[in-house]
Amino acid sequence: MARRILQRSFYERDTITVARELLGQHLVHGRCVGRIVEVEAYVREYEGQLDRAAHASRGLTPRTRVLFGPGGFAYVYLIYGVHECLNVTAEGRGIPGCVLVRALEPVSGFDIDGEERSCSGPGKLTRAMGITRAHYGADLTRAPLTVHEGTRTEPITAGPRIGISHCADWPLRFYLADNRFVSRSPSKPNKRNPQVG
DNA sequence: TTCACGATTAGCT
């Protein structure tokens, strides 16, 4: 386990590029290692439209401060008063792109007590890896929370982001389609994610 | 200060 840590230059690129290229890389915290198999991109704008689903779309606030800084830092927030979600900042200072890590394929360090899909969901993987809001603003090029070079041979599938009401049809969710650790099967149409076309 | 609501999950019908 001497894989190279992804450096600042990896993160300080277009958010969608960073999102796609995070697939297959290894998220490391302490002894826990998980292979990233599902992410979502949250951008400033997409095809000329503001991304109103992104927390940063309301501007710089105490919570979103880290999004406006350099790429390669952790943005962790509490959702529904219950779960913590991990994002990786992208782009450079002043451009608030980030990538939500939605699912991991466990590699090592997890107590697999019959719960092999314990990292299949954004709230589940933070709990399994011990990532909390205490990691808000953590530099991902330094221990204890880092992303290491991994491998990917599978093709990338794009689809609508999950659980949002704005910009619900934008294809900014990226995942490895046949990987059983992805949080959900390809989305079927529903109230929040209506069929388009 | 108050208040509506959310990038989810587990558990139930």
Added chain:
DNA sequence: GCTAATCGTGAAG
């Protein structure tokens, strides 16, 4: 398919 749980955030008063 539906909903409770649970609380920080940000906008409004």
